[in-house]
Amino acid sequence: MSEHINDTTDTISPQLDVALRLARAQAMLVRRLDTTLGGHHGISFSDFMLLFYLHRAPGGRLRRVDLAERQGLTASGVTRTLLPLEKIGLIERQQDPRDARVGYAAITATGRELLANATVIAQQTSAELLRSCPADQLAALSSVLGQIAGMGPSNS
Template identity: 40%
Template sequence: MSQNIELLLSISSMQNNILKTLDRHLSVHGISFSEFLVMYRLSLVSNRTVRRIDLAESVGMSASGITRLLNPMEKLKLVEKEQNPRDARVSFVKLSDVGFDLLNDAIKSVQHATDSLFKSLDTNDIELFLKLINKIR
């Protein structure tokens, strides 16, 4: 087997382990890592509002995938849908106050999970790892 394939399989295995760990830590908040990621991205933009298609792109999902993820989040009042008054084809998603509060609690759980996941790495290891990841993005 080539080194590239071994690297790919190792990255995939690592990603699965990380996602399982994060989902387990986030389950106490009633959200998945995908939902956390959406709320986190929304928290970073002005007015906590972004076009639905831009949100999908920023979290690596398709337009239909983000819609399937957001629908239950809207029912739970974590996010709100806003229509563009000038263009009905464009819709916006806003992180609600309820979602923002939940996100702040969830961030503590994610921090705890990442502390555990990366406890064997020192600051230099993490900097190098980030540098290598950014090389292949």
């Protein structure tokens, strides 16, 4: 039996190399942001993103399905994420006055205040992690990542 079962694993495409590096970088970035945000504000990076998306939404609220899409979660995954934030007063549930079947998650004043403070920590941590990247490369990387995620300027 040959020592190399499949020689195609020895060389990979540039696209797979980017995907592997991106996954590793994302895991490291999330771990670091979870640690710093958790230590300073008691929230995870996922919680931070949820508050960030709600804050940027018109009226500070989004339907759960829209929030799920932005976070790359299922609707039930978002619901599980929202429950603890609702219990501590960072978000609240709102019903659509025209359609009782439609529910929204909305950021509260307490959530906005925590987000403002947490944003300082998230920006400092991000700057530290990306300190060796020139600004033009950051802009290009942001553009490419936005394309991968299907994001435009209006839905970041």
